[in-house]
Amino acid sequence: MESRAPNGVAERPQWTRDDADAVYNVSRWGDGYFDIGADGHLYVVPERTAEGPRIDIVDVVEEIKAQGIEFPVVLRFGDILRAAVVALNEAFREMIAEAEYQGQYVGVYPVKVNQMREVIEEILDAGAPYHYGLEAGSKPELLAALAMNDDHQALTVLNGFKDEDYLRLALLGRTLGREVIVVIEQFYELRTLLRLADEMDVKPLIGVRAKIMAEGCGRWCDSGGERAKFGLTTAEILRVVELLKEEDRLDCLRLLHFHVGSQVTDIKTIKEAVREGARVYAKLAQLGAPLQYFDVGGGLGVDYDGSRSTSNSSMNYKMRDYAADVVYITKEVCDAERVAHPSIVSESGRAVTARHSCLITNVIDTIEAAYADYPAEGVNSSVMIANMREILDLLSRDNVQEMYNDALDIKRESRNAFRLGILTLEQRAVIETLFWRVSKAIAEMLPEMEFIPDNLWDIDEDVSLQYLCNFSVFQSIPDSWAIGQLLPVAPIQRLTDKPDVNATIVDITCDSDGKIDTFIDVSETKSLLPLHRLSPGEEYYIGLFLTGAYQDVIGDFHNLFGRVNEVHVFCDDDDPTDFYVEEVIKGSSAGSVLEAMQYNPEAMAYTVKKHIDRCVGEGAINPRGGVRLVDFYEQCLKAYTYLK
């Protein structure tokens, strides 16, 4: 998609992939898995090497279109998922060897971060050589874990609130010979567990979750500390030990767990929490508990904006630094307390899954202020119009502030004049159009100005475009709406063409919140994303990246759009395109989302048919037309919910 001069001859691109990288920050947030090609396309590099396969996302989009799959589409790159599992396990193995640490790393993947069966299957398969296990936080997740995790050396760690059925399921896992550890988060759970274990004649494996006082950071800092929803205080942990001693079951206590929150942005927090947690572990071990596992929970972050900072969407450390701190600090504390090194468990979900999936949406339309096309030329039927036109003529870099203030005044006065009946509707339209042109002219001058006065800072937002994209923020990137999570957004093509417009992204829900107007930048954030002006009929695709953790599964049904089509892509070095589509999972049909809201699509079709029959009977619709309308209604019930 190279740019073309008016005579149709291809122009030499002035803008390079490096310029595009500076705008979209791909090399930073992509962590080697994403790259901009010399052809201006965005690539996936599953092995993160120059020699390895490269998947052109534009080629994937072409193949999807050829298969008749409609957009938006979630692309899942299984190789990235597998690589992340290996990277995490290897990082710990490497640090354990380097530190001459005596325990092992036996990580578990927290199912809640992305519960999709295919995701869990891939994670368990890639993690099999490491006996990588699962963490569950609810009964349905435990049901899934029991069915999926058949490795008797891999852990199944159970967190969350637990009723009797939850605990019985855990004991069922023990009966099957699995390493299922019930983490006690509320004291009452312990008595119930011991009673049920007696009833079922099974030896339970027990863990305790400690409330860690180390000060958290980032958005989820409230997961730790005294007021945390989960976990036991020091006094409660001691009661657990006493009760287990009384019942002669102290040998069941195997694991100490803590969790200081997801997306920990500052490594300092990790260090402090591990130091405190390791000390609790060591003291408990000294009380005679045959502890084996030290579970440092989740929190390993993802650098969504690539700024390597402590901002909420970033982190000031790498996966290796995390593993190093956990291993070295645990060793140091256990050595000082003369306690054997435990096996280390982490429940890292975000860092494992975030990168492997992205949403590709097509641009449906670009929305520019309606003033752009209004013919305001030549009309000078009021002093205000003449003055506004004069401002437009005289505007220069030297007088922008003065001219803008005058233009604002005229706009204000014109509204009053209109209210009093002095200006006509047409005159008001001309004044507003001229004001918009003044703003646009000023916005174009800003990049070259040395000093930008305060009131002009946001002027480019006032005149920016909106790119209407075929997706729902509420379904596909709910954290962006709910908690202001930043995700990388970039076009997948034309990256060697200079972007020529600044825009925000709006979705197709009928809700003004359904938009993205904060984008990552090298430092801070920006409110507009540089994009390409589209020619009529041009297909243009935008990717929302790093959506594999939480976003995939917590989307809601706002506007009943439902799940999007999904395409699972794997690399294949022998294929000319370096990839193949392994599986397509159809997104929601209108009927299926309606069913989820208690409608009965068949009954609805029947009712509408009855209404149409009545109109046919009354002669308002001819019989053939009636049949067509019934068919159309039924087809729409079966069709994809997003825009065609």
Ligand code: PLP
């Ligand atoms: N473990 C527990 C107990 C959690 O609550 C969470 C999420 O908050 C995780 C693990 C996963 O955390 P992360 O996605 O930061 O790795």
